[in-house]
Amino acid sequence: MTLPAGDTLVTYPDGDLASTGTVLHVEPLADGRSAVILDRTAFHPVDPVWPDQPADTGTLTADGRSVPVVGAVVGATDGAALHVGDAPVRTGTDGWSFLVCHLVDDATGIDTGATVEVTVDGETRRALSAGHTACHLASLALDEALAGLWTKDVPLDGRGQPAFDQLAIASSRILPDGSVDEYRIGKSLRKKGFAAAELPEALAAVTAAANALLAGWVAAGADVAISIERDGDGLGERRRWRAGLPDGVVEIPCGGTHLHSLAEVAAIRVELDYDQEAAALTMRTTAVPV
Ligand SMILES: [Zn+2]
Incomplete structure (x- = not known):
């Protein structure tokens, strides 16, 4: 065989x-x-x-x-x-x-x-696609909301913001209509210039800033077209999620499935939870179906 x-x-x-x-x-x-x-x-x-x-x-x-x-x-x-x-x-x-x-x-x-x-099964796929799209957008919103806590130059994300998500991500789980991302805020992230000591006090403002960005993108609705770009159709080929946000096109390497536009969600919201002792920041993202 x-x-x-x-x-x-x-x-x-x-x-x-x-x-x-x-x-x-x-x-x-x-x-x-x-x-x-x-x-x-x-x-x-x-x-x-x-x-x-x-x-x-x-x-x-x-x-x-x-x-x-x-x-x-x-x-x-x-x-x-x-x-x-x-x-x-x-x-x-x-x-x-x-x-x-x-x-x-x-x-x-x-x-x-x-x-x-x-x-x-179409409903399971729709819910996971909504969760995955929301996860990517939440990571971009979080990067911008945390930009003020960086004290050194670090690699930037697709929107030109310090790439907190990429530098700190420990695990990412896509759920139906949502996601849970775990970030590690350890010694190496602090050495790179992340002001972790300021995070507890800033957390509420960071959450509000991320949610305001997400609300703006969702309000742009059908204008935020999402596509998957790829080098080929083989499973092992590299694929990239591409979204036309109001301030420009952004790409993220991704092998998953996604919505076609933000007209397919009514809202995307995040909650942040910082466990200082565990050096862990958890972001829970919810996509509300239309
Ligand atoms: Zn992805």
């Missing part, structure tokens, strides 16, 4: 919820499930290396029989072995193929060469 020599072609970056593909490989897993690999898919998998956006939910249908997809993860192969969700390299590494592994409990009838219809 040969393993696929190229990446799975993915159609979810444009918002696709259905696709037709050919089965290239079915890998039985130790837990009894099977990983189904197609030549192309609309199904967004979780990337275990940076598991910000959870996998889609949905079904595979072959020969009139539908099975639920119980999980979807990024797989990788160098031709010798298939790593399902535990790739030893980062997604996009040269010499490797990156594959969407659709996990099913029962792969009966899903054989190599078969044609499979992929169907993604």
